[in-house]
Amino acid sequence: MTIAERRERERADRRRLITSSARAIAEKEGWEAVTTRRLSTEIEYSQPVIYKHFASLDEITKSVALEGFAELADALRVARESAASGDAVRAVAHRYCAFATAAPALYDA
Template sequence: MTTKAQPEPSISRKRRERERQEMRASLLEAARGIAAEEGWNAVTIRRIAGRLEYSAPILYQHFAGKEQLLIELMAVGFAELADRLSEAAKASPEDRLTAIAGTYWAFAFASPELYQAMNGLDGVPFGTAETPAEAKTAFRTFRVALQSIAEARGAELADPAGATDTLWAFLHGCVSLAMASRIAGGTDRARTLMLNALEPLFAAQLRRSA
């Protein structure tokens, strides 16, 4: 018994889907623009609608509210971060740890408003079953890179999950404090301090391979 081939989507259906994706991208970009100028508290569906010169009901067809929009932004951000970390992990084993940390730092400061949305503003779920797959991918990419550095040194991570959480928390903490101007000397000094402390912190996660 032969199975009938499914018909290809019509041209009009493809066009509608493309237009829907383009509209969602425009909404996310507008939200980031408002956040960069005035902070996330200023971001509302109505403000986004006004910026794009659409009526709010049209936008609600794409996002039920601000929280859903932030969740989408978080997914976009982590997908981009995962790609960048993957590229950084191609550095030589000697330079890989610094490359990963530098990439994380550069990503955060290139789009501070996106970084903030990725890290729990306004009740966006994180570290739960609702955490976007993109965030899990970024963490996995980070963990694999750390393991590869350990292996290149003839060692292994004593606790891979714990090491990943520890190093990620360290980078996030340095970035967050620098963004809040809590480190004397500004972002340049903060970045230097981060990189200087990175190697001892990583070494503390290792044990010699059997």
Template sequence: MSVQERKQRERADRERLIVATARELAERQGWDAVTTRRLAERIEYSQPVLYSHFRGKREIIGAVALEGAAELAAALRSATRAEDGPRARVTALARAYLDFAARNPAVYDAMFRLDGGLAFAREDTPAPLKDAFAAFLETLGEVAGEGVHPALFTEVFWAALHGLATLTREGRLPPADAERRTELVVDRLAAF
């Protein structure tokens, strides 16, 4: 291995460490606890080293969001792959999304509530975000209904799930009816 290759590998390892540490800190204490000073202390590098990877917290949030989008896409595909029939796949997709949001609140915030400097629904949208949307579309496209554009339907279905995830997390919806809400979204929105 050349010196250049070794340096590139070390740089990539440091970057993964920064993102993993930021994510862990945010999941335990919230995003307000994630500061460049704190991250530098935790990873045992100086702040200038951290800034050589990311220009600041906003870019770190963006990196966590991209990582989360890849994980969400994998979770959605995994949940729907084993299901037989459109209703079962859509229900599994909805449950997987809501479960991801509940299990990863800081990552979910980085993806959808905080400014990570990422473009959504544009040509320059990063590949992991496009892939997460594609994971939705793969299942939801088949239940959009006659005359409904599959991507538009996917956006509406996703928005409904996002609303459920956010309102549930904020304690504004009673947890006892969570499964009934999921079934209602699936039954009312999808054309089976």
């Protein structure tokens, strides 16, 4: 592994840490509790490190939302594929509602 590859992997890890921490805070306390100061405390990096990865809190929220869309798509695909013949729409609708109920901050993002 080259130094550039290692740095890119570490950068991706920090980015995931930021988004997962923002998501955890939002799920526990709501999006209004997600601030760069709070995130920097949670992840034990300075605020400038956060801004190296994301230009704003809106960008962090968008990143969390994109991850959420991927999770929702997977959940809906599984619901559709595992549904009994002719019952796919109902299974997908129930899974969509369950997803929104289980992760309201993610759904809100």
